[in-house]
Amino acid sequence: MSSVSLEDVEKSYGAFTVLKDLNLEIADGEFVVLLGPSGCGKSTTMRMIAGLETISGGTLRMGEREVTNMHPRERNVAMVFQNYALYPHMTVLDNIGYPLKVARVDRATRRRQIEDAAKKVDLLPYLDRYPRDLSGGQRQRVALARALVRDPEVFLLDEPLSNLDAKLRVAMRAEIKHLQRSLGVTMIYVTHDQIEAMTLADRVVLLSEGVIQQVGTPDDIYDDPDNLFVAGFIGSPPMNFVEGVARDGTFTATGVSNLAPPKDGKLTLGFRAEDAVLDQNGRFSGKVFEVEPTGEATYVVLEMGASRCIIRGDKKFRPPLGSELRFELQEGHSLFFETESGRRVRGAP
Amino acid sequence: MLAPTLFILFITGFVPFLYVLVVSFFDWNTFAQNPEPQFAGVNNFRRLVFDEAFLKSVGLTLKFTFFVLVSQLVIGFALAKLMMRNFPLKGLFRTVHTLPLMIAPIAVGATWRLMTVPGLGPIPHFMGKWFDISYVLSRFPDQAFATVVIMDIWHWTPLVTLTLLAGLSNVPEEPLEQARIDGAREWRIFWDITLPFLKPVLLTTIFIRLMDALRTVDEVWMLTGGGPGAATRFIGLYIWKIVFPKTDYGYGSAMSVLTLYMTIVLCWLLYVAMTGMKENKK
Numbered sequence A: 001m002s003s004v005s006l007e008d009v010e011k012s013y014g015a016f017t018v019l020k021d022l023n024l025e026i027a028d029g030e031f032v033v034l035l036g037p038s039g040c041g042k043s044t045t046m047r048m049i050a051g052l053e054t055i056s057g058g059t060l061r062m063g064e065r066e067v068t069n070m071h072p073r074e075r076n077v078a079m080v081f082q083n084y085a086l087y088p089h090m091t092v093l094d095n096i097g098y099p100l101k102v103a104r105v106d107r108a109t110r111r112r113q114i115e116d117a118a119k120k121v122d123l124l125p126y127l128d129r130y131p132r133d134l135s136g137g138q139r140q141r142v143a144l145a146r147a148l149v150r151d152p153e154v155f156l157l158d159e160p161l162s163n164l165d166a167k168l169r170v171a172m173r174a175e176i177k178h179l180q181r182s183l184g185v186t187m188i189y190v191t192h193d194q195i196e197a198m199t200l201a202d203r204v205v206l207l208s209e210g211v212i213q214q215v216g217t218p219d220d221i222y223d224d225p226d227n228l229f230v231a232g233f234i235g236s237p238p239m240n241f242v243e244g245v246a247r248d249g250t251f252t253a254t255g256v257s258n259l260a261p262p263k264d265g266k267l268t269l270g271f272r273a274e275d276a277v278l279d280q281n282g283r284f285s286g287k288v289f290e291v292e293p294t295g296e297a298t299y300v301v302l303e304m305g306a307s308r309c310i311i312r313g314d315k316k317f318r319p320p321l322g323s324e325l326r327f328e329l330q331e332g333h334s335l336f337f338e339t340e341s342g343r344r345v346r347g348a349p
Numbered sequence B: 001m002l003a004p005t006l007f008i009l010f011i012t013g014f015v016p017f018l019y020v021l022v023v024s025f026f027d028w029n030t031f032a033q034n035p036e037p038q039f040a041g042v043n044n045f046r047r048l049v050f051d052e053a054f055l056k057s058v059g060l061t062l063k064f065t066f067f068v069l070v071s072q073l074v075i076g077f078a079l080a081k082l083m084m085r086n087f088p089l090k091g092l093f094r095t096v097h098t099l100p101l102m103i104a105p106i107a108v109g110a111t112w113r114l115m116t117v118p119g120l121g122p123i124p125h126f127m128g129k130w131f132d133i134s135y136v137l138s139r140f141p142d143q144a145f146a147t148v149v150i151m152d153i154w155h156w157t158p159l160v161t162l163t164l165l166a167g168l169s170n171v172p173e174e175p176l177e178q179a180r181i182d183g184a185r186e187w188r189i190f191w192d193i194t195l196p197f198l199k200p201v202l203l204t205t206i207f208i209r210l211m212d213a214l215r216t217v218d219e220v221w222m223l224t225g226g227g228p229g230a231a232t233r234f235i236g237l238y239i240w241k242i243v244f245p246k247t248d249y250g251y252g253s254a255m256s257v258l259t260l261y262m263t264i265v266l267c268w269l270l271y272v273a274m275t276g277m278k279e280n281k282k
C-alpha cells in the first residue's frame, strides 16, 4: 500500500479541458471518495491514476515513485469497474486468479490466495461458476475479490455499487468500508451519491466541472462548505438558500430580520433544515407551502419571498397550510456566501 | 409454416445429395460400352483410393486450403485491427478493399488471366523487368500454384476482414482494460481475452473459408485450367474432368461424396480443436 499524490494534474481531449489543476494528497491507508455530479471528471481522474488515460499535465506519484507516464501494468493498482468487467469466459476462480496467473504465481499458491480472497467476500461456494450464473451482487463480489487477491498500491473503485438495487447497495457499502478498515488499504472510491460518500469516506473530494470544490472530512464538507456548490450538493434535503443584500451591518431579505452579516454586498444566506428551531420570536419567517411527513420527522416547505426553504419539525408537527411560521437558527448555523462568486464568507455575523 | 419449408429443403438439398450418394455406388458412363447404370458396390470408392491423380489433387487442395486460410486469417486480422482505428480516407479504403468480393469468381479468373498472359499482362512484364524472373504460368508449376494462392487471397481476404472487424467491434472495452490493470501484456490480453470473445466469429469465418477453398473451381479453371500438368488441378477441377469430358458419372459422384465427407471431418476436427482448447487447460 502506498500514498498517492496528484500535483497540478490536467486532462484535456484536444481543446476540451476535462480536468484542471488537480492537487490532492492521499495518505497511505486512507479512504478517499471522489464525489460529484455525472460528467464532472471523476472517472477520468480515476482512469488517469490507473493508467488507462494519459495525463496531459502535472505529476502523479505513488509513494516515492513517480508514475505519471507508467504503463498500468507497472503501477500495480487494482480497479473495480462499474459494470464489474468480469471475464465472461472464465469461472469465478479464474476471474479472481487472473492477476496472479499473469504474474506467474504458481498454481498452489494461487489457489490458496484465491480462496483467501473469495472467503473475504463470501464467494467460496461459487468458485466454479461462470459470471453469467451469478447475481449482480455476487458479480460485484467477484470484482472485489479480484482486486483483493493482489497486493496493490491502491484500490480504485468506480461507482462500484450503482448497478445494485438499493437494499444490496446499503449492505455492500458497509462491507466495503469494513474491508478497507480491516485491511488498512488505500482506497479511492468514485460515486455521484453523496450518502455513499458521506458514509464511506475518511475524506471527501468534491468535484464539479473538472475542478476540486472542496476536500475535507464528511463533517467538514457538511458543516463548513467552502462555496454554494458544495453547500447545495451535500445533504438531503439540500441546504436552504435565501438571497439578500447586506448594508450597514444588516442583512435584508424577505422573511429575515435583524441578522448581522460578516460583510456588505449581495449575499446568500444558507442554513440546513435541521438547524431551524420553531420560535414565536424568531428572526426568520415564512408561509407554509406544503407539509412533508417522512415518518421519523416532518419537513415543512416554507415560502420566504421568492425562495422556498425546508425546515425540519417534530414528527407530529402539522402546521396548517398558508399559516405563518417563525423560527430561529441554532447558534453558528447560518452561513453566508457571496451571491455572485458563490464563495463562502466566513467570520462572525 | 414449417412443413413447406422442410419440404423445399428436402427437395432442393437432401434429394440431390441422396441421388449423388446412390449414383456413387453405380458404374455409369454414357460413353461406355454399356451406358446403363449398373450397381457396382463400393468399387468406385476402391478405385478412388488407388487413383493417384485423385490423391494428388486431394493433397494439392489441402495444401492450397492451408496456405490461403492461414494467409487470409493473418492478413484479414491485421486489416481488421487497422480498421478499428481512425485514419484519413478510411471510408474510401474500406469500400475499395471490399471490391474483390463483388466480382464473380469466373471474372476474377479472367482478370488474372489477362494480367498474367506473357507478352501482354503486367505481371510477367514487371516480374521480368524488376526481378529478372521469367514468369510463364503455363510452363512453371510452382508459379502457377503460387499465383492461384495469391489470387484467392486477393479475392477472399476482404470477407475475413469484414467478419473479423464485426467481431472485434463487439469485444467490450472494459475487460480489456481490466486485463491491462491486472498486469497482462498486450499479446497476453489478445490471447486470454480478445480471442475468446472472437471465437464464434473466428470459427464461422474459418468454416466458411475452409469449405469454399476446398471446393474452389471456377477462378482456377479460368486462370490455369488446372495446369500446367496437374499443378493446380484441385479436387473440384478433377471431378469436373471426370464428370464432363469423361462422363464417368458414377466415379465422379463417388469423388464428390468422399470430398464432402473429408470436408465434414476437417470441420469437425477443427471445431473440436478450437472449442476443446480451453477446457483441457484446466
Ligand SMILES: Nc1ncnc2c1ncn2[C@@H]1O[C@H](COP(=O)(O)OP(=O)(O)O)[C@@H](O)[C@H]1O
Pocket: A013, A016, A018, A036, A037, A038, A039, A040, A041, A042, A043, A044, A045
Ligand atoms: N474520450 C473522450 N473524449 C472527449 N471527451 C471525453 C472523453 N472521455 C470523457 N470525456 C468528457 O470528460 C468529462 C468527464 O467525464 P467522466 O470522467 O467520465 O465523468 P464522470 O465519471 O464524473 O461522470 C465529460 O464531460 C466527458 O464528456
Ligand SMILES: [Mg+2]
Pocket: A042, A043, A044
Ligand atoms: Mg463515471
